[in-house]
Amino acid sequence: MSAALQYFLAGLGIGGIYALVAIGFHIMWSSAKAVNFAHGDTLMLGAVLTIVFLDHGIAMPLAILLSIGVAIVFGVVLERVAIRPFADNAASIGWMLTTIAIGIMLESYATIEFGAFARPLPSPGVDKPIIIFGAGVFIQELLIPFVAVLIVVLLGIFQRRTQLGRAMRAVAFNRVAAGIVGINVLHVAMFSFALASALGGLAGILVAPVIQASATMGLLLGIKGFAVAIIGGITSAPGVVIAGLLYGIIEKFVDGYISTAAREAVGFSLVIIVLMLFPQGLFGRRELVKV
Amino acid sequence: MAALLEVKNLSVTYGHVEAVRDVSLLVEEGEYVSIIGNNGAGKSSTLKAIAGVVKPAAGEIVLDGKPIAGMASYDVVRRGLSMVPEGRLIFADQTVEDNLYLGAYSRRGGGRSAAVSEDLERMFALFPILKDRRQQLAGSLSGGEQQMLALSRGLLSRPRLLMIDEMSLGLAPRVLETLFPVIEKLNRDGLAILLVEQLATVALRYAHRSYVMEDSRILLSGPSGELASDERVIEAYLGRRKAS
Numbered sequence: 238m239s240a241a242l243q244y245f246l247a248g249l250g251i252g253g254i255y256a257l258v259a260i261g262f263h264i265m266w267s268s269a270k271a272v273n274f275a276h277g278d279t280l281m282l283g284a285v286l287t288i289v290f291l292d293h294g295i296a297m298p299l300a301i302l303l304s305i306g307v308a309i310v311f312g313v314v315l316e317r318v319a320i321r322p323f324a325d326n327a328a329s330i331g332w333m334l335t336t337i338a339i340g341i342m343l344e345s346y347a348t349i350e351f352g353a354f355a356r357p358l359p360s361p362g363v364d365k366p367i368i369i370f371g372a373g374v375f376i377q378e379l380l381i382p383f384v385a386v387l388i389v390v391l392l393g394i395f396q397r398r399t400q401l402g403r404a405m406r407a408v409a410f411n412r413v414a415a416g417i418v419g420i421n422v423l424h425v426a427m428f429s430f431a432l433a434s435a436l437g438g439l440a441g442i443l444v445a446p447v448i449q450a451s452a453t454m455g456l457l458l459g460i461k462g463f464a465v466a467i468i469g470g471i472t473s474a475p476g477v478v479i480a481g482l483l484y485g486i487i488e489k490f491v492d493g494y495i496s497t498a499a500r501e502a503v504g505f506s507l508v509i510i511v512l513m514l515f516p517q518g519l520f521g522r523r524e525l526v527k528v
Numbered sequence: 529m530a531a532l533l534e535v536k537n538l539s540v541t542y543g544h545v546e547a548v549r550d551v552s553l554l555v556e557e558g559e560y561v562s563i564i565g566n567n568g569a570g571k572s573s574t575l576k577a578i579a580g581v582v583k584p585a586a587g588e589i590v591l592d593g594k595p596i597a598g599m600a601s602y603d604v605v606r607r608g609l610s611m612v613p614e615g616r617l618i619f620a621d622q623t624v625e626d627n628l629y630l631g632a633y634s635r636r637g638g639g640r641s642a643a644v645s646e647d648l649e650r651m652f653a654l655f656p657i658l659k660d661r662r663q664q665l666a667g668s669l670s671g672g673e674q675q676m677l678a679l680s681r682g683l684l685s686r687p688r689l690l691m692i693d694e695m696s697l698g699l700a701p702r703v704l705e706t707l708f709p710v711i712e713k714l715n716r717d718g719l720a721i722l723l724v725e726q727l728a729t730v731a732l733r734y735a736h737r738s739y740v741m742e743d744s745r746i747l748l749s750g751p752s753g754e755l756a757s758d759e760r761v762i763e764a765y766l767g768r769r770k771a772s
């Protein structure tokens with residue numbers, strides 16, 4: 238019983254990260270109908286830069302803000318150079334290559350500057366575990382899914398109550414219709430990439446105390462976040478959060494009851510099965526791609 | 529009267545398809561103008577080029593004395609020209625109210641200003657059913673209600689010229705009997721209208737002047753009354769022989 242609870246709580250922690258990454262994919266997909274495969278590296282940027290800033294004697298809150306700021310700049314620049322050039326042609330998938338390339342370059346550069354080893358990011362949330370019915374869990378691990386759910390709720394309110402939020406949904410729904418009411422689709426795309434990257438940087442900072450920060454941490458987190466976005470239905474923000482939390486929990490159960498080695502095999506098999514049954518993802522809606 | 533919209537020698541191409549060829553047309557301040565023509569004649573492409581949805585291959589488009597050809601659609605609407613597109617293109621996954629707020633997107637202050645709230649009430653006065661449905665998802669509206677919403681959304685940018693593409697598409701005659709008088713009233717209150725319509729009879733009844741488009745070109749133009757009694761128009765578009 239306490240073992241199962243243990244896996245469940247740890248699963249929520251890592252699942253919350255997948256959820257946060259997937260919300261980013263959802264936001265970027267909605268505005269640009271493109272996938273930023275360097276998004277995992279935005280997490281890395283947030284985590285690694287925070288450690289670097291702390292090394293330079295900058296206080297934690299400022300280090301976090303600065304890192305998220307850099308992540309935002311990264312996202313905005315990436316949209317300009319790697320996504321927008323392909324935006325005019327709906328059939329172009331050039332962004333696949335450019336975003337993967339930028340991710341690899343960033344990872345290499347981080348390896349040179351930061352070193353090829355993992356370092357913990359200190360946080361009061363991992364000082365000592367709290368015990369719930371015999372299961373030990375760090376506050377940090379509980380904080381992560383809470384933040385993920387909070388963000389999807391806030392995003393929903395933002396998209397219903399503000400013109401910019403409505404514009405985001407309008408662009409996701411139909412770019413021509415958005416244009417004729419006066420929405421500059423490129424501005425919305427820029428804002429969306431800034432927002433997604435801020436959430437990516439934040440996710441990196443939140444997860445680093447739990448799994449440690451390294452130049453290569455973004456790869457698997459990015460891929461799993463993407464997988465979660467696809468099975469959740471990339472058009473639905475609540476959908477990808479639910480899928481993220483479930484995926485994290487299932488992973489931890491496989492970890493605990495079968496083996497760590499089986500984790501990725503089982504996880505990705507599930508992804509494939511879900512996609513065969515629900516091609517639009519569990520909560521997604523069919524997108525009309527007009528060419 | 530001064531020309532509000534002047535289109536000169538407009539061409540629109542899609543790859544090798546020349547959808548609009550050398551089209552010139554004029555809408556005066558406060559005028560009600562229609563374009564009629566068969567499927568594929570190039571009517572929608574003409575409107576899309578004017579609205580900035582597609583880039584013209586050649587030609588001039590002048591709104592209020594200023595060239596707007598090639599300008600992005602979000603800029604065109606800021607200059608007082610709004611389009612109600614073919615197929616309506618309402619934001620089906622947002623509420624009726626949110627669609628209306630989005631209609632005001634181009635206005636300074638955007639959504640929550642008092643002027644926008646007033647205009648919302650004006651739309652609800654024009655189409656009371658929208659008020660009852662204001663919290664409902666736009667996609668759940670009937671075809672006629674969706675067209676009312678598309679018109680209202682187009683009006684919320686406070687245009688001086690409203691372009692309406694194929695308003696009658698898929699709608700019952702009963703619905704059209706409520707919609708066309710509303711357009712006429714808007715026009716009487718000073719709004720210029722450029723109406724694209726397959727229902728030639730209706731278009732010629734309401735519009736002051738009309739253009740007949742065929743094979744990407746303007747074939748005929750003139751006061752609607754004259755066109756309605758023109759042999760060629762009667763045969764090709766009104767679907768009946770002149771009583772004789």
Ligand SMILES: Nc1ncnc2c1ncn2[C@@H]1O[C@H](COP(=O)(O)OP(=O)(O)OP(=O)(O)O)[C@@H](O)[C@H]1O
Pocket residue numbers: 542545546547565566567568569570571572573574614694726
């Ligand atoms: N996006 C596009 N790509 C390629 N060809 C197009 C495109 N849009 C329109 N066309 C072609 O351009 C021509 C004119 O089309 P357009 O939609 O302007 O005609 P229309 O007069 O509005 O017709 P309808 O009455 O059916 O709406 C047609 O031959 C059409 O097939």
Ligand SMILES: [Mg+2]
Pocket residue numbers: 571572573614693694
């Ligand atoms: Mg048409």
